[in-house]
Amino acid sequence: MIDLEGVSAQALSDTIGAIYDCALDPQLWPETCRKIADLCESTGGGICVHDMRHVQNDQLFVFGYQPEFLDKLGSQYAQSPMAAADIVAGIGDVNILSTDRQELLESRFYQEVLAPFGLTDMIWFPALRTGGRMASMHASRKDEAPHYQELEIGLFKLLSPHVRRALTISDALDLRTLHSEMLEKTLDVLAAGVFLTARDGRVVYMNAAAERQVTIGTSIRILNNRLDPVDAAARAALSKAIERSAADDVDGTAGERSLAIPDENGAGYIATLLPVQRGHRRDIVAPFAASAAIFMQDPLEAPLMPGEAFARLHKLTGAELRVLLALAQGLGAREAADMLGIGEPTVRSHLQHMFAKTHTLRQADLLRLLQSSTPAVRAPQPADL
Incomplete structure (x- = not known):
């Protein structure tokens, strides 16, 4: 169990809610990044997108840094301890620069990139990989602030899956430019299966990936026009989640849920269920009269980075x-x-x-x-x- 003594349940709840708001409105990320940095008592933070093909490092929604530092970090990122750690790490794995403090202090990265700007430590996790791009969320401390400890690492581990899901949905749908009439075409190019269901659980739309998952049929099928997981426990859990999603959406307490949809061989999918009956989400899926969007992802299909x-x-x-x-x-x-x-x-x-x-x-x-x-x-x- 993650020990988050000193962090209130209300602050965590508010932050997680803000993260999911960003899934459908990416312009809310700057404020949310500040919320996360405040929780772990950090002076800077944001989201960084690394283009491994073109060796670019773009800082999105960042705060608390001098422009000169961001330029230097971008030019030296490929040779930094952060880049190497991200290649080895799995999506969502939390890292801190000060894991080996002595090696950090002796490194050129610390002496040439961090120290001149008073930065003492950074904490981050890879949040999204699509092809040659990777996005990570980070926070940093400077001057006399102590290095990150178990409390901050535990906090980032708790927030990591929520940030990952929000970024995945936002990146996949590209909601900043999406129009309702383009939704079907956009969904059909996603690697993840997307099922849109009505309030009574009927499937009203499947993208191409979802159709392939149903055709394979080892984990998920369609029975009486409803999603039918092969695993009995998953079948009951998914049905209950869809029902609760519709009910929660009415009283304004709707939230994201994730479920395991296993097959008989110990593999399968992770299903992320998102209510879509309120606000911006409702406008987007209006042509389908959908109540919930279910993203069905094979966790083993994440593309590999070099090495x-x-x-x-x-x-x-x-x-x-x-x-x-x-x-x-x-x-x-x-x-x-x-x-x-x-x-x-x-x-x-x-x-x-x-x-x-x-x-x-x-x-x-x-x-x-x-x-x-x-x-x-x-x-x-x-x-x-």
Whole structure:
């Protein structure tokens, strides 16, 4: 259980409610980011979007930072401890820069990016991955403020799934530009299955992904025009959630719910149910006379970032992966140490740990193993076969 002593239940409830408001109105994120930063006594924060293909780092809805710091962070993000940690971490995993304080203080990232602007620590979690983009939420402390502790980490862990769902819905639907007449076309390009249901539970719309999930039929089916999970417990829970959603929406207490929709083999989907009968949500789905939107997502379908699968397979740490990716660029140990802002002995120590984890003996063997684990840039075309 997460210990959040000193954080009131009302403050948590208000913040979580504000997060879900952002799902349908992204312009509310600046105020919500400040709410989250206030809860963990931070001086700055916001949402950062990293474009891994074009090596761009865009700060959205940020506050508490000098423009010069944001420019410097953007130019050095790819070589930062944050980038390496995000490659290894799963969506929603909370990290703090001061996990290894001594290594942080000795790093070039701290000396050149954080220290000149008085920043002492940052806390963050990856919240969304779509193709080559990744969005993360962060907060920071500066000057004499203490490093983040278990309380702040626990708070971020609690808020993480709510932020992730809100960003996923907002990003997928792109509600800032969506018009009702474009809804069906927009929903059909989503990877997640989207089911719109009426107040009595009847399915009034399925996007293309939802139709595929129903056709496969290992976790979810349609019976009498209603969603019918294969698992009996999930069937009862989903029916009750749809019913409660309609009732809650009437008295204004509606909120998001998530349910497991398993198959017989221990896999399946995560269903996120969102009431849509009030305000902006109602206007968007008006053509379908829907009461609830159910997003059905396979949790194993998140796209991988470069090096992520290799790091997870061999249980590499973020620091080890940073060294490996630097060496993969053709740098020697001394050059890699200089680029990463750490000592050459630290690079060699990380190398020894990676040799042991990957059962390799030399740097050349390690790099060959990494290269052989990297997927082809494109799938073979018929002419290539």
